[in-house]
Amino acid sequence: ELEAIKAKVREMEKEDERLKELQLEAESRLIMSSEAGLFPKMTEEKMEVDQRSIYVGNVDYGGTAEELESHFNSCGQINRVASLCDKFSGHPKGYAYIEFEEKSSVKAAVELDESMFRGRVIKVLPKRTNMPGISTTDRGGYRGRFQARGGLAQRGGYYGGQHPRVRGRTYRGRARLLPWYFPY
Numbered sequence: 001e002l003e004a005i006k007a008k009v010r011e012m013e014k015e016d017e018r019l020k021e022l023q024l025e026a027e028s029r030l031i032m033s034s035e036a037g038l039f040p041k042m043t044e045e046k047m048e049v050d051q052r053s054i055y056v057g058n059v060d061y062g063g064t065a066e067e068l069e070s071h072f073n074s075c076g077q078i079n080r081v082a083s084l085c086d087k088f089s090g091h092p093k094g095y096a097y098i099e100f101e102e103k104s105s106v107k108a109a110v111e112l113d114e115s116m117f118r119g120r121v122i123k124v125l126p127k128r129t130n131m132p133g134i135s136t137t138d139r140g141g142y143r144g145r146f147q148a149r150g151g152l153a154q155r156g157g158y159y160g161g162q163h164p165r166v167r168g169r170t171y172r173g174r175a176r177l178l179p180w181y182f183p184y
Contacts, residue, residue: 053097054110054125055127056068056098058095058121063117065082068083071112071115075111075112077102078098079100084097
């Protein structure tokens, strides 16, 4: 029984060495491919795919990928239909992306803008390519914080521009930043 256990341990050690060698080989391949410029090719390839794709908005929530494919089948050969869903609830978001075989199919598909799909008017646009570092949702640095008029810096620690309720006399303009009695 002890010999059987020792044999299994030796077998497991050999398996471990073989796995380590395979992992080192895979890591070296990954490093070689990244040095060869694999990642820029991926972005160029992605841009080329985006030029052959369209965005379809206001899609009915019950609409399937097959129905979208049959709706846009007249435009050209379709490679892929991606109908996006919410990752938490699993419900459809109401828009989809369709990738065509040819770039010319995108122009034909855009002609179907404002057409009816399952009783709804859909919006069809060419898919835009996201550029790294450029965000359409970036609204500047002072979101959600109080920014005083006249270029004055924020005073006090009131988040979101909430001020304490002042009873009695209130001042307008710069004087309101000072207490109600300021002799100097």
